[in-house]
Amino acid sequence: MRTDLRIIKTKEALHTALLDLLNEKDLQMVSISELCRKAKINRGTFYLHYGQVEDVFGEYFKEITEDLTQSYQEPYRYVTVLKTSELNPSTIRIFHHIDKYQPFYRIVFSKKVPLTYYYLLFDKVKQLLLEDNQSLETEGVNLELFSAYQANAIIGMIIDWYQHDFSYSVSYLNQQLVTFLNLK
Amino acid sequence: MRTDLRIIKTKEALHTALLDLLNEKDLQMVSISELCRKAKINRGTFYLHYGQVEDVFGEYFKEITEDLTQSYQEPYRYVTVLKTSELNPSTIRIFHHIDKYQPFYRIVFSKKVPLTYYYLLFDKVKQLLLEDNQSLETEGVNLELFSAYQANAIIGMIIDWYQHDFSYSVSYLNQQLVTFLNLK
DNA sequence: ATTTTTATTGTACAGTTGTTCAATAAAAAT
DNA sequence: ATTTTTATTGAACAACTGTACAATAAAAAT
Numbered sequence: 001m002r003t004d005l006r007i008i009k010t011k012e013a014l015h016t017a018l019l020d021l022l023n024e025k026d027l028q029m030v031s032i033s034e035l036c037r038k039a040k041i042n043r044g045t046f047y048l049h050y051g052q053v054e055d056v057f058g059e060y061f062k063e064i065t066e067d068l069t070q071s072y073q074e075p076y077r078y079v080t081v082l083k084t085s086e087l088n089p090s091t092i093r094i095f096h097h098i099d100k101y102q103p104f105y106r107i108v109f110s111k112k113v114p115l116t117y118y119y120l121l122f123d124k125v126k127q128l129l130l131e132d133n134q135s136l137e138t139e140g141v142n143l144e145l146f147s148a149y150q151a152n153a154i155i156g157m158i159i160d161w162y163q164h165d166f167s168y169s170v171s172y173l174n175q176q177l178v179t180f181l182n183l184k
Numbered sequence: 185m186r187t188d189l190r191i192i193k194t195k196e197a198l199h200t201a202l203l204d205l206l207n208e209k210d211l212q213m214v215s216i217s218e219l220c221r222k223a224k225i226n227r228g229t230f231y232l233h234y235g236q237v238e239d240v241f242g243e244y245f246k247e248i249t250e251d252l253t254q255s256y257q258e259p260y261r262y263v264t265v266l267k268t269s270e271l272n273p274s275t276i277r278i279f280h281h282i283d284k285y286q287p288f289y290r291i292v293f294s295k296k297v298p299l300t301y302y303y304l305l306f307d308k309v310k311q312l313l314l315e316d317n318q319s320l321e322t323e324g325v326n327l328e329l330f331s332a333y334q335a336n337a338i339i340g341m342i343i344d345w346y347q348h349d350f351s352y353s354v355s356y357l358n359q360q361l362v363t364f365l366n367l368k
Numbered sequence: 369a370t371t372t373t374t375a376t377t378g379t380a381c382a383g384t385t386g387t388t389c390a391a392t393a394a395a396a397a398t
Numbered sequence: 399a400t401t402t403t404t405a406t407t408g409a410a411c412a413a414c415t416g417t418a419c420a421a422t423a424a425a426a427a428t
Binding site for chain 3: 004005006031032033034043044047051
């Protein structure tokens with residue numbers, strides 16, 4: 001049983017209306033009424049699918065994080081000078097993904113936005129690293145905890161990147177990450 | 185020139201009223217009107233100092249993060265079995281701090297709450313590690329980026345801890361962290 | 369102690385929020 | 399093609415939001 005066509009139409013209308021409004025104003029400034037007017041959707045219908053405007057963005061952003069898993073399949077050709085052998089196959093693609101969807105991540109990392117988006121990214125990155133780490137099989141290491149540690153470390157670099165207005169290049173970040181891993 | 189006594193009184197009333205309400209319901213469920221009624225403060229007065237209920241919690245939480253710097257001065261006596269020599273003097277106190285203020289951090293890490301609180305913690309931990317790292321003086325290492333990396337790695341463990349309902353002990357986490365640092 | 373400054377209060381207003389319900393329209397199932 | 403199921407609509411309601419402004423009260427400055 002597929003999803004009702006009307007639901008798909010409603011959600012698409014809300015998604016595009018929100019993207020439109022985000023060019024004018026911040027996410028927290030978009031009211032449900034305003035969004036529904038723009039999407040030509042009854043406000044009551046909105047509440048049948050969402051609770052807040054933030055949920056609409058969350059649904060859209062979730063699709064974006066899928067790209068992380070997607071691009072994980074393809075070969076990575078964006079690293080130039082450094083020895084990539086020292087990085088996990090998944091980690092190396094992360095900075096590129098963020099760069100690709102930079103306008104979205106400017107929202108995801110803005111301070112008034114709910115933590116949900118952060119967790120969507122965190123859980124995704126953690127999952128990728130967890131798969132890479134399965135081969136480790138080390139004694140006394142809580143693998144999930146370790147993956148959480150690694151995943152968030154990388155996101156820490158992304159936060160610093162964001163706080164510096166995304167002014168570093170992707171390859172600089174990959175280089176720095178290799179350096180950090182060799183420091184210990 | 186000190187702060188006006190009336191302002192202090194107003195803010196204290198709002199702080200304690202909010203803590204009261206947080207025993208009954210989630211932060212996102214507290215309305216400004218409700219909070220003001222409880223605090224016996226005019227709603228207009230609220231808007232002279234804050235924009236949202238979340239700002240009141242943020243102000244209170246900021247005081248809590250000060251404890252991280254505070255306890256940094258005192259000797260640490262909560263580690264039992266492991267060689268603490270492998271951990272920075274500041275890192276070793278972080279898990280204990282979270283544990284101490286666990287009820288607050290259950291809110292800070294809840295998914296509907298704004299990222300602001302996360303950044304308050306992140307910036308604090310990053311600052312502490314940055315001070316520890318000044319002695320490094322390593323070539324080609326972006327020290328701020330490295331501190332962001334380290335700080336968020338630890339917070340990654342805290343997220344996993346939170347997601348497992350804070351069921352690990354503080355010393356277990358310190359032990360795991362030492363293990364992680366020796367893995368590389 | 370008096371004046372000046374500034375925070376708080378009360379009131380009001382238009383718009384938003386969250387919910388309910390019957391009527392309608394559109395899609396799915398037969 | 400017809401029936402059945404389900405999503406959308408529109409209207410209505412009480413409560414909340416954000417803002418403005420004059421009146422008052424409290425603190426600070428003199």
